[in-house]
Amino acid sequence: MFVSPAHRKVFEGVASRHEMYALFNRHSQAPFDEKRIAGTRYVGEWFEISEAGYDQMFEILPPLFYRGDMFAMREFLAASVTSVFFALTIDDRSRWFHGYCDLSDRQSPDTMRAEIIARECRPVRAMNAREKLDHIWSTTGPDFRGYADSRFPADLRNRQIVLVYPSAQGKIWKLLDDLTDEEIAAKLPVQFRLLPETIAA
Structure with a gap:
């Protein structure tokens, strides 16, 4: 049975375009071990991006899937792991996020969506x-x-x-x-x- 790693916010604040690409490459120095090859080094990591960043990524390639407030990149990072982008309304404000999901777990994008909303709905920034x-x-x-x-x-x-x-x-x-x-x-x-x-x- 698939067991997802903990979901983790890996950057505080809204990533600029430059920061977004740097975050995509935050494990570029990692050894090519089982964790990297299988994608488990990435799964569960997420961060906030701008609307412009979200739109740019949507226009790069036709998405693997598009479902209301989320879409997945067609190109996989490793094994069944790919980027999923979210357009969410949190506390009556539109916000955009990127996360790595393992699509071998069909619930992975929905679970990450729920985790992001729960994390970002905290009454006090911490x-x-x-x-x-x-x-x-x-x-x-x-x-x-x-x-x-x-x-x-x-x-x-x-x-x-x-x-x-x-x-x-x-x-x-x-x-x-x-x-x-x-x-x-x-x-x-x-x-x-x-x-x-x-x-x-």
Whole structure:
């Protein structure tokens, strides 16, 4: 039976055209392992885009399917994983989103749609710890992020790493998941540093 990974917002705010394409490529440095080949590295990730970005993607190719407030790209990213775009009304406001769905699960687009609406209907703007790390990864340039290689113990390889600059050591590569609160704050944009933290669903 198919079990979908958790749905995750990987970028806070509305992605510009440039940011949207960078987010499409946020795993371009990932090793060609089973997770990438099968598409599970991508499934469940989503972010907000502009109406212009939504319209542009709709016009690239005839969609694989078009259903009211969503359409899927005809070209698959990996295995049965493809981009699904959503045009949603949330709190009486039109908004647009992109997410990666595994279409081997026929309910995947509807489940993601429900997850996006639930996440974006929160009465207070907030980010959980995972969202902060995903935002940092999404906005860090490829020269300053990567995947753990032979410099790391075997059990840590292929995990996400970023450059940090501790005052006493110059610069070092560190696992994304091991960033301290101070390092996270330093890497987040100023406007996100003081957002309240929520517990991931």
